[in-house]
Amino acid sequence: MAYAQATIRLRPRARGFHLVTDEIVAGVPQLAPIAVGVLHLLLQHTSASLFLNENAAPEVRHDLERWGAQAVPDGAVYFHHDDEGPDDMPAHVKSALFGCSLSLPIRAGTLALGTWQGIWLGEHRVHATSRTVLATLAGE
Secondary structure (H helix, E strand, O other): EEEEEEEEOOOOOOOOOOOOHHHHHOHHHOOOOOOOEEEEEEOOOEEEEEEEEEEEOHHHHHHHHHHHHHHHHOOOOOOOOOOOOOOOHHHHHHHHHHHEEEEEEEOOOEEOOOOOOEEEEOOOOOOOEEEEEEEEEEEO
């Protein structure tokens, strides 16, 4: 059994949902020789999210952003935590809703995703910095 771990630094992005599959795969070159295994990804932040969803239609990303803005609005009067501005607590709620980790199967040196699946970064802050993903690989 082979194990590897890598830290992947995703570039800063605007608020919204962004496909990061290629960045993730490029950050874990140890995938190539793995016939069968698992790649676990942990986004090490509490104001962004990491999840699987539609990888082809950009409308999906825009619709999720519009839904998130309505469901968890910036500056809502019921939020008290606003240490970093009116988008602070809404970003934490969205991170909790969408999640921050994935466990993905590896088959023949590639991620065994569905045809229309991609790895998304949900950036929930207005002024975000780069994001860090800890990737842990186990396989043979």
